[in-house]
Amino acid sequence: MVRLGVIGYGGRIHGVIEHNLRQLDPDIRVVGVVDPDEAGVRNRLAACDRDGARFYPDLAALVKQGRIDALAIGTRCNLHTPYAIQAAGYDLPLFLEKPVATDMRQAAALEKAFARSRCRVVVSFPLRVSPLCALARDYLAGGAVGDPIHVTAVNYVPYGTIYWEAEYRNWGITQGLFLQKATHDFDYLMYLMDAPIVRVAAMRTVGKVxxxxxxxxxxxxxxxEQDACLESPANRRRHGTSGDHGDHRCVFSTDCGSAAAGTLNEDCSSALIEFAGGAHGVYTQVFYSRRDAASRGATVSGYQGTVSFDWYTNELHRVRHHAPFSATERAGEGASHFGGDLELARDFLALIRGATRSRTPIETGIQSVYACLAAKSAAETGRFVAVRQLS
Ligand SMILES: NC(=O)c1ccc[n+]([C@@H]2O[C@H](COP(=O)([O-])OP(=O)(O)OC[C@H]3O[C@@H](n4cnc5c(N)ncnc54)[C@H](O)[C@@H]3O)[C@@H](O)[C@H]2O)c1
Structure with missing residues (x-):
């Protein structure tokens, strides 16, 4: 039996444990929790964990008394770094939610803490390890486009209202949608292009929607205005659009933050990105898209060919530029985060059983945060920003 300790037992980590880790290892048990909301967590815990899970005041007490085999950090964004720095002091496999940091001070401190640590990490980047992305990477590594020279990546988010109606609207916690959302995309793009992002220019549009x-x-x-508002529960249900279909917080309220103060999540944002080695690309994320407008994926090209894929259509296309062949492949359906969450769970269980390598080690989380912080800064200043590189 795997004995898991969890810091911040919220909705996301509950889903990972219940639907992914437990699917691969039904004997995994949550035996220790650090979370100020004990009642909420007890409600969320699976039946098999309810009796065994003990609550601890802090991580040190959990590790000392909980006899745990591994740790998972599932708090909201701003607490990932402080808890991960503490976790770096223990030799326990760690599942760490993204973004791994929310500002430069945190990211640099995290890099420093892990430089001396034996703690092995699975950063929660399901896109990088999703089978469709892995297939694209295989083709690219096999020379399908020659040297990758350009990438176009898009993320038309069909569930974007959560960034204004849920806790994600709290700027102090998230610091905007490059860190919150693009951290996934910058990570998988660096993986596909097999090179870090070194320079970014960016733009964001705020307060239009x-x-x-x-x-x-x-x-x-x-x-x-319930009758007229397209975001009311009745209208969302009538139009088959996403978002909370129950009574919910207003997405047009001052609580969402202030455009003037720079504390409002962007309706959409884009980045022009340069990779080490000279390839470049563009990335765009749009948060007011709905229904069939959903699209997330990339088109990578080089002189020899083009490889493109989209997680929503679940298809990958290969075009040979200099031979009369093109191909389309379809991926299986139905898995959370396009199959990526199950792959993350596989990697985490492997670490617990003694594997030494994660496909999303702490370095991937930190390097992605450095790219996101550069994009945030570029959008704020209108300048190109050099991306800090892992030392
Ligand atoms: N990797 C992914 O694809 C993915 C998907 C969804 C969410 N997320 C990330 O997961 C994180 C959690 O999101 P969520 O929706 O589960 O949030 P949530 O609010 O449901 O969970 C957060 C939990 O942390 C607890 N908490 C609050 N203060 C704490 C403290 N000081 N110490 C310990 N625990 C504390 C809360 O009580 C709550 O149980 C976010 O950072 C989000 O970005 C990642």
Missing amino acids: FGGRKKAGLVCSQCR
Whole structure:
């Protein structure tokens, strides 16, 4: 039996444990938790964990008394670094949620802490390890496009209202959507291109769609505009659009943050990215897309060919530029994060059983944060920003 300790037992880590880790190892048990919301966690815990899980005041007590085999950190974004730095002091396999840091001070401290650590990490980057991305990487590594010279990557997010109606709207916690969302995409792009991002220019559009002047604390049930508002529960249900279909917080409220103060998540943002070795690309993320507008994936090209894939259509296309052949491959369906969460669970269990290598080690999380921070800074200043590199 694997004895797991969890710091921040929220919705995301519960899903990973319940639907992915337990699918591969039904005997895994949550035996220790650090989380101030004990009642909420007890509600969330699976039946098989309820009796055995003990609550501890901090990570040191959990490690000292919990006899755990591994740790998972599933708090909200701003707490990933402080807890991960503590975890670096123990020789326990660690599953760490993304983004691994939310500012440069945190990211640099994390790099320093892990430079001397024996703690092996699976950073929660499901896209990099998803079978479709792995297939694309195989083709690229096999020379399908020759030297990769350019990449176009898009993320038309069909569930983007969570960034204005859920805790993600709290700027102090997330620091914007490059860190929150693009951390995944920059990571898989560096993997595909087999090179770190070294320079970024970026732009963000804020306050054109979400955020606004509706009063603080407003929820739909207290709003006079429920009939007309496209985001009301009734209208979301009628139109088959995503988002909370129950009474929810207003996505046009002052609570979402202030564009003037730079504390409002962007409706969309884009980055022009340069990779070590000279290839370049563009990445765009759009958060007001709905329904069939969903699209996430990349097109990588070189002189010899083009490889493109999209996780929503679950298809990969290969075009040979200098031979009369093109091919389309379809991936299997139905797995969370396009099969990536199951792969992360596989990697984490392998670490627990003694494997020494993770496909998403701490370095991938930190390097991605460095690229996201450069994009954030570039969007704020209108300048190209050099990306800090892991030392
Ligand atoms: N990798 C992915 O694809 C993916 C997907 C979704 C969410 N996430 C990330 O997962 C993280 C958690 O998201 P969520 O939706 O599960 O949030 P959540 O609010 O459901 O969970 C956070 C948990 O942390 C607990 N917590 C609060 N303060 C704490 C403290 N000081 N010490 C310990 N625990 C504390 C809360 O009580 C809660 O149980 C976010 O950072 C998000 O970016 C990643």
